[in-house]
Structures are given as C-alpha cells and as structure tokens.
Amino acid sequence: MEIARSLQNVPSSYIREILSAASDPKVISLAGGLPDPSTFPIELMRPTFEGLCDTPEVFQYGTTAGYTPLLAFLRDYLRLPESHAAVVCTGSQQGLDLVARAYINPGDKVAMEAPSYLGAMQVFGLVGANMITVSQVESGPDLLQLEQCFKTEKPKMFYAVPDFHNPTGVCWTLETRRKVAELCIQYDVAFIEDAPYRELRFSGEALPLVSSFCPEHSIVFRSFSKIASPGLRIGVVTGKAAYIEPIVKIKQGADLHSSIPMQAALLGLLKHQDFDAHLDKVKALYQSRYQTLYTALESHIPKSCAVKPVDGGMFVWVNIPECDTFELAKVLLSKGVAVVPSPVFYPDANGQPAALRLNFTNSSPEELVKAVKIFSEVIENFS
Ligand SMILES: Cc1ncc(COP(=O)(O)O)c(C=O)c1O
The missing domain is CATH 3.90.1150.10 (Aspartate Aminotransferase, domain 1)
Structure with missing residues (x-):
C-alpha cells in the first residue's frame, strides 16, 4: 500500500x-x-498509584479535555484567566500535533526560529506547512528579521521555545518577550509558546511567559515530562477558549482522551507537599x-x-x-x-x-x- x-x-x-x-x-x-x-518522583506518586485501586471511576472513559479534578487544579496552578481553557494531552508533543492539524492547511506559513525543535518541524512538515525561519541570536529571535517576516510573509503562527531552547539553550530576554508579543498583536500572528523546560531554571531570574504579554493571541504548551516523568505522557495546552475548542475536537478523533489513571497520578504528585x-x-x-x-x-x-x-x-x-x-x-x-x-x-x-x-x-x-x-x-x- x-x-x-x-x-x-x-x-x-x-x-x-x-x-x-x-x-x-x-x-x-x-x-x-x-x-x-x-x-x-516515584515515591511521591506511590500513595496515589496505590490509591487508584480504590477509585474504579478513573478506569472508565473520561472527557476529552482531561480529568476534571486535574483541569480544576491546573486552572489555579497555572493562573489561567477566566476566558481561557485547557486541554490535557498525551505529552506536549501531542498538543503540537493537534494544533498543527487544527489550524494548518497545506502551504500555510509557520514562522519559527532557526535552529528549532526537531519534533515541531516533523509535525508541521506532516501537515504540509511552509516553514519560514528567523535567525536566533543570544537574546532570542532576531527582531528585525521577525518583523520583516511578519510583514512580508504574513505567517499564520510563530512557533517558539523561549525558555532554554531546544537545541541551543537560549532563554529570551524580557525585552525580546515584550517585543515579540507586540509584533504578534500588531501583525495578527498567533504565538505558539512551547515551554517544556521553563521550570528547569537553575540560575538567574524567572521571566514571564511571552504569552502573558499577548494572552489573546497565544497558545501555550506545558509538559510534565521534565519535572515529573516522560513516561506519564502528560502535557497541557492552554489559550483563549476559542483557540482551544478546535484542538479538543481534533483530540476526540485522535484518542478520545489521555490516560485518566496517569492524569490522576500527576494530580496527586502536583498536590504533594514535597513536590x-x-x-x-x-x-x-x-x-x-x-x-x-x-x-x-x-x-x-x-x-x-x-x-x-x-x-x-x-x-x-x-x-x-x-x-x-x-x-x-x-x-x-x-x-x-x-x-x-x-x-x-x-x-x-x-x-x-x-x-x-x-x-x-x-x-x-x-x-x-x-x-x-x-x-x-x-x-x-x-x-
Ligand atoms: C521543545 C520541546 N517541545 C516538546 C517536547 C515534547 O515533550 P513531551 O514529552 O511533553 O511530549 C520536547 C521534548 O523533548 C521538546 O524539547
């Protein structure tokens, strides 16, 4: 075949x-x-895993957007604005795939930094996106190139990893974060913020998410692979409700929902006093x-x-x-x-x-x- x-x-x-x-x-x-x-953190998850045997309901089919108690917890934990929604995914990699399928038609332009995350290029390649690159410098994307790209190429979205970039380790400066958000609003480009390494800062001061400067123009991917375990396969995608609804629709066709027992285990871990x-x-x-x-x-x-x-x-x-x-x-x-x-x-x-x-x-x-x-x-x- x-x-x-x-x-x-x-x-x-x-x-x-x-x-x-x-x-x-x-x-x-x-x-x-x-x-x-x-x-x-296996020991921190042990009580929840053992407790799962007493909660048969987590072994039933669940809702596509995610395990309701986890979604409720994440709303507070991530300080989501009232108008925003979340969908739990099978790793943030699935979130990327769903966003690409929900929003990209063959030939649509996606801007990204060069170099960029290999898994994102694979996903965008599979939906036939036209990937346009902007050079990365020490402070983040080259802002002059980025504006030129937005002006002349009119991409639909700008995909980026602003915190401890894969592969370069670059972390965008505050000034770059503000400017990128401003450009996304000005040129009506959706900002796709992939943040799996954000919690792994071991020196310097934490900086706000780029999307906090353009909350109505962005989608954020978070991953629990690096701070809990990749085998759990849990990530979460957030953004304004209108951006998230089509993603939930695609996820329903993809896998109905991510594993509920694993979402319950993650919730137990995030709530643990020693997390x-x-x-x-x-x-x-x-x-x-x-x-x-x-x-x-x-x-x-x-x-x-x-x-x-x-x-x-x-x-x-x-x-x-x-x-x-x-x-x-x-x-x-x-x-x-x-x-x-x-x-x-x-x-x-x-x-x-x-x-x-x-x-x-x-x-x-x-x-x-x-x-x-x-x-x-x-x-x-x-x-
Ligand atoms: C930038 C980036 N995004 C997404 C992912 C996928 O992570 P997850 O395990 O949450 O699917 C990775 C994995 O290494 C990554 O480096």
Whole structure:
C-alpha cells in the first residue's frame, strides 16, 4: 500500500537512529533529551498509584479535555484567566500535533526560529506547512528579521521555545518577550509558546511567559515530562477558549482522551507537599551536571569552538569549525560519544553554521568529563 503523500517527504528521524545507537551501554550519550531517571518522583506518586485501586471511576472513559479534578487544579496552578481553557494531552508533543492539524492547511506559513525543535518541524512538515525561519541570536529571535517576516510573509503562527531552547539553550530576554508579543498583536500572528523546560531554571531570574504579554493571541504548551516523568505522557495546552475548542475536537478523533489513571497520578504528585522540594532537587542536580560539562568544555575544547553558558534546561550548543557534522557525529560515536549534529535542527540547513547539541542531564559527572575530552580530541583532528 502506498503511504500518504504527507509522509513521503518526511525523512526517517535521525534522532531515532542516533538514539538507538546511543543506547549501547558503552556509549556516553549526550544525544537525547532524557531526564535522569533518578529524579523520577516515584515515591511521591506511590500513595496515589496505590490509591487508584480504590477509585474504579478513573478506569472508565473520561472527557476529552482531561480529568476534571486535574483541569480544576491546573486552572489555579497555572493562573489561567477566566476566558481561557485547557486541554490535557498525551505529552506536549501531542498538543503540537493537534494544533498543527487544527489550524494548518497545506502551504500555510509557520514562522519559527532557526535552529528549532526537531519534533515541531516533523509535525508541521506532516501537515504540509511552509516553514519560514528567523535567525536566533543570544537574546532570542532576531527582531528585525521577525518583523520583516511578519510583514512580508504574513505567517499564520510563530512557533517558539523561549525558555532554554531546544537545541541551543537560549532563554529570551524580557525585552525580546515584550517585543515579540507586540509584533504578534500588531501583525495578527498567533504565538505558539512551547515551554517544556521553563521550570528547569537553575540560575538567574524567572521571566514571564511571552504569552502573558499577548494572552489573546497565544497558545501555550506545558509538559510534565521534565519535572515529573516522560513516561506519564502528560502535557497541557492552554489559550483563549476559542483557540482551544478546535484542538479538543481534533483530540476526540485522535484518542478520545489521555490516560485518566496517569492524569490522576500527576494530580496527586502536583498536590504533594514535597513536590516543590522535588523540583529544587532536580534543578540542583542539573545545575551541577551543567557546571561540570561547561567547565570541562571551557578547559578542553579547541579555540576554534565556542560555547555559551545557559541558565537552565537540558542542553548546550557548541559552535564548531565548518565541517561535515554528520561525519563528525559518526566518528564521535565510534569513539563512544553520541551527540546531535546541527543540520537536523533546521528545515533547510544550507549555509547554517556548524554546531553540535550536547545534553547534560542524563550522564554522570565522570562521563561528562570523559565525553568532553574525547570530543575535544576528535574535533582538534577532524577536518
Ligand atoms: C521543545 C520541546 N517541545 C516538546 C517536547 C515534547 O515533550 P513531551 O514529552 O511533553 O511530549 C520536547 C521534548 O523533548 C521538546 O524539547
């Protein structure tokens, strides 16, 4: 049977391939975006999981928008305005898919930063979106380019990860947040704010969501994968009710609703008196891993490379001299280190600077230092 045209142009995911090679226990993997499993708050969820056996109602079909007690809790927890609604999704990845299917016709323009999140590019590619990129600088998107893009290309939406971007780790400044919101209102572009790393800030001051400056022009995705566990597969999409209604309709066709027992487990966790202490522990662990990686990079990488500090999240981005980054990643893998080469993060990688994404959350300090030494030696001798 011939596969659908929408799928014919989607290349097999490089990430999936490299992740399977990286699962070899002899490989130090800085390739994935995996949380450290020691952070999974299993003990905090144990009472709720045990209690589920006494609440048979959670094993019945539920409502598409989500488990009602969780939705009620999230309304307060996320301080949603009265006019806004929420839909619980099977990971924020499903939220992205639903938004793309609810709003994008083939050829519709979606603006995004370059580089950008691979999973978003896949989703937008599947619905035939025309992806237009705007360069990312240290403060966020290049604002002059963004305004030009809004003016001339008139995209329907601007998708972005303002907090600890995947893959670069960049966190938008307050000024950029305000300006992007202003431009979205001025040019009537919906702002799609993907915030899975927002709670993983380990230094610097927390900044408001971009959507808090344009609440009627935005949709926000949150994820519980990085602060609870990715296996729960729970994310939540919020925005004004008129934006959320079509998303609920598509979700009904996709899977009726996300798992109710898992939503109940998440609710128990979020209400647990030790949840904040759990978050503090996760952030402290990732901060120390990051510091180990960053210090090792500063002392070992060749002068021709450049790495910028980050204030949170899971990744650092290392600019390297122009080369075949796929070949470099292969050589590194053969020496026991997995990384992700920069071209996979661009809809069109032609002319983009060479870089590698390194994850620091799921390797021990010893592995991080060893990986950096191998990495630096290989780059020094690679041309
Ligand atoms: C930017 C971004 N958005 C969304 C997701 C998907 O997260 P979830 O596990 O909530 O589906 C990821 C996962 O790594 C991500 O990096």
